[in-house]
Amino acid sequence: MDKIGIDLARWYKTQNYNFPWRKNNTPYSIWISEIMLQQTQVLTATPYFLAWMKKFPTVNSVAIADIDDLLKSWEGLGYYQRAHNILAGAQSIMNQHNGFFPKQYEELIELKGIGDYTASAIMSIAYNKPYPAIDGNLKRVIARLYGVNDLKNIIKKSKEHVADLMTNQSPSIINQSLMDLGREICKPKKPKCTDCPVKKFCIAFNNQLIDKFSIKTKTKKIPAFDVSVGLIIKNNHILISKRKKNGLLGGLWELPGGKLMKNENFIDCLNREIEEELAIKIKIIKTIGTIKHQYSHFKINMRGFQCKIKSGTPKPLASDSIKWINFNEIKKYAFPKATLKLFDIIKND
Numbered sequence: 337m338d339k340i341g342i343d344l345a346r347w348y349k350t351q352n353y354n355f356p357w358r359k360n361n362t363p364y365s366i367w368i369s370e371i372m373l374q375q376t377q378v379l380t381a382t383p384y385f386l387a388w389m390k391k392f393p394t395v396n397s398v399a400i401a402d403i404d405d406l407l408k409s410w411e412g413l414g415y416y417q418r419a420h421n422i423l424a425g426a427q428s429i430m431n432q433h434n435g436f437f438p439k440q441y442e443e444l445i446e447l448k449g450i451g452d453y454t455a456s457a458i459m460s461i462a463y464n465k466p467y468p469a470i471d472g473n474l475k476r477v478i479a480r481l482y483g484v485n486d487l488k489n490i491i492k493k494s495k496e497h498v499a500d501l502m503t504n505q506s507p508s509i510i511n512q513s514l515m516d517l518g519r520e521i522c523k524p525k526k527p528k529c530t531d532c533p534v535k536k537f538c539i540a541f542n543n544q545l546i547d548k549f550s551i552k553t554k555t556k557k558i559p560a561f562d563v564s565v566g567l568i569i570k571n572n573h574i575l576i577s578k579r580k581k582n583g584l585l586g587g588l589w590e591l592p593g594g595k596l597m598k599n600e601n602f603i604d605c606l607n608r609e610i611e612e613e614l615a616i617k618i619k620i621i622k623t624i625g626t627i628k629h630q631y632s633h634f635k636i637n638m639r640g641f642q643c644k645i646k647s648g649t650p651k652p653l654a655s656d657s658i659k660w661i662n663f664n665e666i667k668k669y670a671f672p673k674a675t676l677k678l679f680d681i682i683k684n685d
C-alpha cells in the first residue's frame with residue numbers, strides 16, 4: 337500500500353495544479369473552495385473563489401457581511417443555501433470559537449453546511465490530519481484501484497483504503513492527489529489509464545474490468561415549469577421582491593410572478609400571482625420576451641411582461657421584502673440566472 341502512496345505523492349508534486357485555494361491551504365480557503373466546488377467544475381469555481389477572497393478575505397469579513405452581499409458574490413453558482421450556510425458558519429466561528437477556526441473534526445461538523453466530506457477535506461488538507469475526504473470521484477478511483485465491488489459499503493471501504501495510504505504519506509497530499517487523479521485521469525468515462533501514476537497497482541486496469549468498477553450515478557429527470565413574471569414600472573422604478581430565505585434560490589431578488597397552474601395561460605397566471613403575492617391589480621402593457629433556463633433541479637420557460645399598477649399598494653405577502661429600484665441598480669442585487677436573462681432582453685430592447 338505504501339508504494340501506491342509513494343507514487344501518488346510523487347505524481348502530485350509533478351502536476352502542479354496551482355488552484356488559488358492551494359496557495360496557502362488555510363482552513364478558511366479550503367472551506368470556501370470545497371463548498372464552491374460541490375456540484376461545480378474547477379474552471380467555473382475559480383473566478384468565484386478569487387472574487388470572494390478579495391471581497392471577504394477573512395472569516396470575520398464573512399460573519400459581519402450582509403447576506404445580500406454574499407448572495408451577490410454567489411450569483412450564478414447555484415445552490416444558494418450554501419451562501420446562507422457559510423454566513424451561519426462564519427458567525428459560529430466568531431461567536432462560539434472566539435474567531436479561531438476549529439481544529440477538531442467534531443467541531444467542524446457542527447458548523448452549518450459542513451458535512452463529513454468538507455470537515456475531512458479541511459482536516460486533511462489544511463491541518464494535514466488523516467481524515468479521508470470521500471466524494472464521488474474518490475469512490476470511483478478507489479473502487480477501480482482496489483477492485484472494490486461492495487458498492488453498498490463503498491464509502492467505508494474507501495475511507496479504510498485512503499486512511500491506509502495516509503499512514504506513511506502526508507494526508508494533505510494523499511487527499512489532494514486522489515482528487516486530482518479522479519478529476520484529470522480516472523474519469524468516469526474513458527479513464528486515461530496509460531497516464532495513470534498507479535496503473536501498475538490498479539485491479540480494474542490490470543484485469544480489464546474498468547466498466548465493472550465504474551460507479552454509475554442515476555440521472556434524474558428534471559421537471560420543467562412555465563413561469564410568468566411582471567416588470568412593474570412606476571416613476572421609472574421597477575418592483576423587485578426577495579425570495580424567502582429557506583426555499584429554492586433562497587434570498588435572491590426576482591421579478592414578481594410565478595408558475596402557471598394547469599390549463600392557465602401566461603397572462604391569467606401573472607394577474608393571479610401578482611394579486612396573491614402583492615395584493616395589487618395590474619395592467620399588462622406588453623410582452624418583453626420568453627427565456628429558457630435550466631437550473632440544477634428544474635428548468636423553466638419564463639415569459640416576462642411589462643406592467644403598471646391598476647389599483648392597490650404592493651405588500652410583500654409571499655416574499656421576504658419588496659423594493660422599488662432604478663433599472664441601473666439591478667447589478668447591486670443578486671438575481672437568479674433566468675431573471676438576468678430577461679433583464680438582458682430589456683437592456684437590448
Ligand code: SF4
Binds near residue numbers: 481
Ligand atoms: S489505471 Fe485507470 S482505472 Fe485504474 S486508477 Fe488509474 S485511471 Fe483509474
